Amino acid sequence: xxxxxxxxxxxxxxxxxxxxxxxxxxxxxxxxxxxxxxxxxxxxxxxxxxxxxxxxxxxxxxxxxxx
Numbered sequence: 505x506x507x508x509x510x511x512x513x514x515x516x517x518x519x520x521x522x523x524x525x526x527x528x529x530x531x532x533x534x535x536x537x538x539x540x541x542x543x544x545x546x547x548x549x550x551x552x553x554x555x556x557x558x559x560x561x562x563x564x565x566x567x568x569x570x571x
Contacts, residue, residue: 562570
């Protein structure tokens, strides 16, 4: 397989491939700004500490299965 068709047949592709390391270096040099995210600790704790309400009496079919 020859590189001749890639280099002379499509010169814009060749220039694009040669520019990839430069683009990669620029992206590494200037990383995107980190996004701020609000952390809701009280809402999470309220959800965790919420107590399950147990019914006063179990259904008859469940009582029958437990026997």
